[in-house]
Amino acid sequence: MTNAIAIDSSALDRLQAGFDFDLDWFTTWSEDSLPEGVARVEVGDTIYFLGPKADADSNLLVIEIKKKGLFDALAPKHRPEAFLRLVRFGRSESKSGRHPLPISWSPYHAESLVSFRSNSGASGEHARIEADLNPHGTKHAFAYDISREKRDLYRAEIDYNAFDAAVAGLDDAVIAMLSRLPTPVRGDDTRVELPELANRVTLGRSLDAWLDGLLTQRQLDFVKVSLTKSLRLVGAAGTGKTLSLVVKCVSELRKHMNGTEGYRSLFLTHSQATVELITQAIASMDHEGIMARSKASYLKICTLQELANEAMKYDLDGLEPLSSDGLEGRALQLEAIEAEIEHVQRSDWVTAKSRCSEGFCKGMSSIRGTPAFRTFAREVANEIACVLEADGVRQSAQRRERYLNEPRKAWMMYLPDIEDRRVILMIYDRFRTFLKGVGVLGADQMIADYLGFLDSNRWDNIRHREGFDTVFVDELHLFNRQERMTLHHLMRDDSKAPVVIMAYDSKQSVRDTFNGLNDVSGGVAGLSRDMRLGETERFELTEGFRYTPEIARVLEWIDQGFPAAGISEELGFDWRPIGLGSMKQSGERPILVRAKSTLDIWNCVFPRARDRAKSLQKGKRVAVLCASEALFKRYSEAGEYRDWFLPISDREQLSGLRHAGKRFVFSMPDFVAGVQFDTVYLIEVNDGEVEEGPYSTGSLRRFVSTVYLGASRAEQVLEIYSSEERGGASRVLRHAINNGALDVIDIGDLQ
Structure with missing residues (x-):
């Protein structure tokens, strides 16, 4: 009977890159499904998955799986996601007794113990995995149980027998792995075979394979440029922006691999799904173990909302962000705003509409569920995010009065009359009251708080330790104006020009998040000025790798349909x-x-x-x-x-x-x-x-x-x-x- 699965750190790196397994793998634990370079060894009641760098001193993730254990408690369709969450858990390093898990996993800490959700909220599965970050004071990790409730971990009684047996058998497992005949090397040893999804950014190729001929000349020019200022990488969908950004990121890490100065790099995305994609892409490209060998260097991959939540420590006040996922947070926020518009329609709007402009009346009078209502609600959401929260209108009567009377910029919501703006304030006040009532912070409230923190004496004193030398941003077109304003603050040395490397395609922004830019040809770009980045260098990719010439032609003509006005x-x-x-x-x-x-x-x-x-x-x-x-x-x-x-x-x-x-x-x-x-x-x-x-x-x-x-x-x-x-x-x-x-x-x- 198998009591535990034990996975060493080099095997976790390979598993993080992704592999294709059937649902019955969680009962057979077959070696056939494992990625290249990961060996399966069985010692006693423990199955070991060992990578190419496994030795007697390897750190292990031990997962207890005996009958009624970790995976038996989940429906088969939910097991893959739970397992991959454990792989990510095993790869990341805990600090000061806490573990850098995504807040969308709802982590709960109790000294060295932690619990987190086994699956995404959308799955409908609410089970929680429980683990010990430092069992017996070691650097191993032990996932010992799964529960349907958020239990008090301080009272947890843990049986460490399966963990102790797995650690004790590691020597024998490594010897058994090394005694096997070596697997013949394939003709193309730069490629790691990955399933389709993990393959879609890096194709399983190594960093050197990309640098030595797989990149186009324009991609290579971008990757090799010196980081003395911020860079903008633009291109249509399918031109390889994310790939180029990942290659640039790993390439810069390798340059600092043997340094002692402590190079700190941040890779920001707008959604948790993209965090997972980038994490897998970097793991699949890092054939040299750059991440593991860069002892003094550091790479953090997360959403901006995760970064803000870590800094603000809302959990200490019993508060919770609406979401750590930028896209999910905006969707949930939009639903709440739509509900508050409906409430105003049934109350104050009855007397206010006679004083409002004709166009505003048409939007406010539209019926929820129609395109007109959704359009109007999006405009209101942008106004709340980029004007009301950004300018701190909630804070004083003076700021509210200024909002009502000051001239409006072209990118703002069309509100020609003061009474239009009064109704917006009604909706805003109701929206804030709703969030306060349920004990959560909206996405824009959190970013507004974070901007205040980044402009504080506290951050000024710790930024050299906690800030970053380089910030990579994928899908910048999904970041709104307020979110973009945080990026230059994240640099650890504010006496130097910010180094922010951003990839975007403004025409993929379905949320109007690029409101407020004012770019002009020549001189300093308005995007750079808006983000306070100073001089930036622009690179454009024009070769599509994903679609046929016929589809590319359709995209070119759809592109002509964008309204140019403004x-x-x-x-x-x-x-x-x-x-x-x-x-x-x-x-x-x-x-x-x-x-x-x-x-x-x-x-x-x-x-x-x-x-x-x-x-x-x-x-x-x-x-x-x-x-x-x-x-x-x-x-x-x-x-x-x-x-x-x-x-x-x-x-x-x-x-x-x-x-x-x-x-x-x-x-x-x-x-x-x-x-x-x-x-x-x-x-x-x-x-x-x-x-x-x-x-x-x-x-x-x-x-x-x-x-x-x-x-x-x-x-x-x-x-x-x-x-x-x-x-x-x-x-x-x-x-x-x-x-x-x-x-x-x-x-x-x-x-």
Whole structure:
């Protein structure tokens, strides 16, 4: 009977990079599923997974698995995520009795003991894994139990027999591993075989393999430039921005690997899913063990919300952030704001509307669930995030009065009358009262607090110890104006020019988070000025690696549909029309399919996607992506085809893709950003999604970004669907249709 799994640190590095296992692996623990370089050895009642650097002094993660133990308590479908959380737990180092776990895992500490959620909230599984960070005072870790409640760990009674046996058997396990015949080396020894999802950034290649010929010249120029100032890496979807950023990050770490000065690097993302992706990408590229050998250097990979929560220590006051995930936090915040708009509609709005502007009245009077209401709510959310919270309007009557009367900037929400702004303050006050009532802090409240901390004497005194020499930022287009303002404060030496390396594609920003930029050609870029970065150097990637030339052409014409008014002046070079060259062979021409109704799309696309998913070879994925938020919920709740697809309603669920089997994915473009599919059916690209009015320009900009992001997920086949009952094909597609990039057919003529 197997009592425990013991994994050494070098094996954890390989497992973190990802591997493909079936659900029954948690009963067989088969060696066949393990990544290259990880050996399975059995000694007594313990199974060891040992990496190439395992020895008698290796640190172990010991997981108790005997009957009714850690994994028996979970449904089979929830076990992979729980195991991968344990792998991440085992790889990160604890400091001062606390462990740097994501706050979305809801960690609870009690001296050397810690518990955390086994699965994401979206899974519906609320079990908690319990572990000892320093069992018997050692540097090993021991996951000993799983519980459905947040137990008082101070009263926990722990049986260490399985742990003691695993540590005692390590010598014999290493000897058994070393006594095996060496595995023949493959012809290409720069490649680590990884499953599709872990493969999608680095392809399993080493750092040297990328530097010695796999990068394009433009990517190489970016990676090799000296870090004397901040860098901007821009490019359309699929041009290799994240890969280039990861190569640059690992390359800089290697330069400081043998240094003693303590190089500190930060890699920020906007979602927990991207944190996992970057962590896996760096682990898969680090064939030399740079991370393990860089004793004086340090790399932290996290969201900005995690960083803020660690600094502010809200838990000491019994407070909890709405989310540590930037995207999830914004979604939850938007739901709360929508609810407060509804409350105002039923109360104060009755008397206030006669004094407000016509356009504002139209937005405030719209019905929840309609595109007009969602557009208006997003505008209100941006106003709260980038104006009210950023300027501390809550703090005094004087600031509220200034908000009501001072001239408004062009990027702000269109509120021509003072009475419009008074209603916004009503919504804001109700929103703050709601958050206070449930004991949580909104995403923007947390960032506002963090900005205050970064401008404090306290931070000034500890920044040399806690700050960073280099800050990498992926998907900067998802960071709003207030979030971007934190970045220059994070540098450990404020006497030098900030070194912030950022990758972004402003046209993938479906949330209007790039409001407030004022870029101009020549001189210091407005983005740099807005972020207080000083002079920056810009690199642009123009070669697409993911999609066919035919899909690249559609993207170029969709790009022409972005409304230029206002934002082209704001973003300058970063908003000019894209010019894409595809590195892939030609494929099928994308099509626009015209349907009579949403029901016609449902009955056509879902069976079509199922048949396509079944016909593709292993590793090829199919996605149905909905461009309409309101209709996405309706499709998700419909039951007829429910067993055919894997729903993805937030980015944390992306880890489940590897276990989708022959099911296709059903999601929205925003939730699968960074993931590619062989075939994409982009549905509900309707003109009715954008209603005319004072907020239509921002609404159109967001919708074009959604369509652009969705279309760019396709590698080989792209089919776009519109419904006549919802306005027909969106104006976003006009240029692609008129210039022959999209073939237009009726749904009844599909083959």
